[in-house]
Amino acid sequence: MNRRSFMKMNTGLLTGVMVPGTVKKLFSNKTAEITVHPETVTGDISPNIYGQFIEHLGRAIYGGIYDEKGFRKDVLSKVQALHTPLMRYPGGTVTKIYHWKDGIGQNRPVRKNLIWGGNDNNHFGTDEFMEYSRLIGADPFLTVNMSTGTAEEAADWVEYCNGADTYYAGLRKQNGHEQPYKVKYWGLGNEEAAKEDAGTLQDPQDYIKKAWYYAKLMKLQDPEIALIMVGDKENWNKQILQELHPICDYISLHLYASTKPGDPASLFTSIAEMETNIRATAAQIKAFTPEKVTNFSKWYRFPARQQPVKIALDEWGIWEAGGEGAYGLEMKYNWNHALGVATFLNIFQRNADVIGLATWAQTVNVLAPIMTDATSSVCQTIFYPMELYRRLCGNRSIANEMSDTNNALDIATSINDKTGMITVAIVNRDSKDAIDVKINAKITGSWTAHELNAPSIDAVNTLKGPNVVDYKQRTVNSKNYTIAAHSIAILQARV
Numbered sequence: 001m002n003r004r005s006f007m008k009m010n011t012g013l014l015t016g017v018m019v020p021g022t023v024k025k026l027f028s029n030k031t032a033e034i035t036v037h038p039e040t041v042t043g044d045i046s047p048n049i050y051g052q053f054i055e056h057l058g059r060a061i062y063g064g065i066y067d068e069k070g071f072r073k074d075v076l077s078k079v080q081a082l083h084t085p086l087m088r089y090p091g092g093t094v095t096k097i098y099h100w101k102d103g104i105g106q107n108r109p110v111r112k113n114l115i116w117g118g119n120d121n122n123h124f125g126t127d128e129f130m131e132y133s134r135l136i137g138a139d140p141f142l143t144v145n146m147s148t149g150t151a152e153e154a155a156d157w158v159e160y161c162n163g164a165d166t167y168y169a170g171l172r173k174q175n176g177h178e179q180p181y182k183v184k185y186w187g188l189g190n191e192e193a194a195k196e197d198a199g200t201l202q203d204p205q206d207y208i209k210k211a212w213y214y215a216k217l218m219k220l221q222d223p224e225i226a227l228i229m230v231g232d233k234e235n236w237n238k239q240i241l242q243e244l245h246p247i248c249d250y251i252s253l254h255l256y257a258s259t260k261p262g263d264p265a266s267l268f269t270s271i272a273e274m275e276t277n278i279r280a281t282a283a284q285i286k287a288f289t290p291e292k293v294t295n296f297s298k299w300y301r302f303p304a305r306q307q308p309v310k311i312a313l314d315e316w317g318i319w320e321a322g323g324e325g326a327y328g329l330e331m332k333y334n335w336n337h338a339l340g341v342a343t344f345l346n347i348f349q350r351n352a353d354v355i356g357l358a359t360w361a362q363t364v365n366v367l368a369p370i371m372t373d374a375t376s377s378v379c380q381t382i383f384y385p386m387e388l389y390r391r392l393c394g395n396r397s398i399a400n401e402m403s404d405t406n407n408a409l410d411i412a413t414s415i416n417d418k419t420g421m422i423t424v425a426i427v428n429r430d431s432k433d434a435i436d437v438k439i440n441a442k443i444t445g446s447w448t449a450h451e452l453n454a455p456s457i458d459a460v461n462t463l464k465g466p467n468v469v470d471y472k473q474r475t476v477n478s479k480n481y482t483i484a485a486h487s488i489a490i491l492q493a494r495v
């Protein structure tokens with residue numbers, strides 16, 4: 001599903017600020033029960049499910065992460081606090097008109113951004129992106145132009161980034177970057193089925209033919225790279241998987257949830273549909289791709305895919321009507337959206353067996369956890385669950401059972417196989433009532449509860465206002481835990 005299917009933390013650190021607001025009931029008549037089975041691992045959770053995305057779009061890069069003095073320090077510290085392991089660039093839709101050679105070296109042309117409007121002086125390009133990724137500790141993930149670009153141009157980019165001693169590697173060195181960047185993740189195009197965009201490959205067979213050629217030239221430059229192929233609706237995916245599976249490491253899926261006007265709970269229905277979509281794509285992968293590729297001709301001159309095909313949710317997020325800025329993409333996220341983000345992150349953990357990576361669209365100003373004006377920046381509500389999940393959740397998904405007749409809780413359970421710590425991530429989407437939860441798990445000692453909440457589901461963090469998000473940490477010594485209305489709790493204990 002893509003966009004056509006819908007329609008303060010001020011410092012970068014969790015502060016635990018007490019928030020004035022309506023006092024909610026501390027005790028509840030509502031109950032639920034969760035049983036955790038740490039011995040039953042259901043999938044390895046890829047650290048790359050916590051990725052981010054930046055695009056040459058509106059104020060995402062220029063006026064967001066970068067200004068004419070260089071990287072904005074106030075923004076950089078907030079992006080660093082997100083601890084993202086993976087950063088996707090340069091698009092998005094702009095991929096269809098982006099030529100990477102414009103963004104390197106001393107003389108960079110100013111071009112019209114034909115997709116999103118305005119001019120791009122290309123002061124932020126490949127080397128700046130690599131430096132930014134290094135500063136935030138993320139692996140870079142590049143998308144190549146399959147519409148107005150060529151396979152040779154894409155292969156040259158692989159050479160520029162990963163080559164050692166040939167022409168484009170020499171150019172990288174001349175530009176001051178001696179060591180190869182070792183870029184592993186390469187997306188072949190973006191939403192190529194989207195008719196409205198400047199793409200030329202709306203027929204899956206056109207995409208398949210071209211993707212083979214791109215893959216060949218790019219893999220001949222560096223056989224170690226992983227390829228992300230464009231996914232779309234069922235029929236498109238079937239053909240892509242059947243015909244490209246020997247060289248397709250990931251099939252992409254773009255998921256944007258939204259809220260029906262006046263019905264905040266509808267956001268969770270929309271997000272639930274996303275999980276259905278993920279399972280449907282997983283079923284297609286199972287049906288149309290073998291786990292291992294056999295009989296791959298040696299005349300391709302590079303190895304076939306080595307691991308099972310995984311889903312790349314290389315754009316996911318919440319996209320409501322009525323934002324500001326370019327194409328209404330500057331969104332104000334309230335606390336209900338933060339509950340949505342936590343629900344999404346639970347879904348990714350529950351479906352860890354099939355999700356290889358996920359990059360939230362996007363990072364700064366555009367559909368973003370971080371907003372800026374000319375001199376200051378702020379973390380929106382959605383920043384907080386992103387930061388908390390990345391910091392606390394385990395690397396293996398474990399089984400659980402839940403009975404919740406209120407239909408308000410969403411949970412995911414994981415274990416960190418190095419520390420032996422189990423994590424129960426709970427989102428209470430009930431906007432009015434707390435829920436008393438009985439948690440059955442064989443743990444040593446007590447639970448530590450990390451709790452996030454805000455005065456109401458409508459609460460927002462803005463550049464002008466105080467931080468509305470409250471973080472608390474407390475010890476829970478019994479099996480009974482009360483999760484406050486509209487809150488997120490991550491409970492941890494040792495098994």
Ligand code: AHR
Pocket residue numbers: 002003055091092093094190191315361362367
């Ligand atoms: O994230 C904004 C836009 O949404 C991306 O450019 C495009 O790929 C998607 O439709």
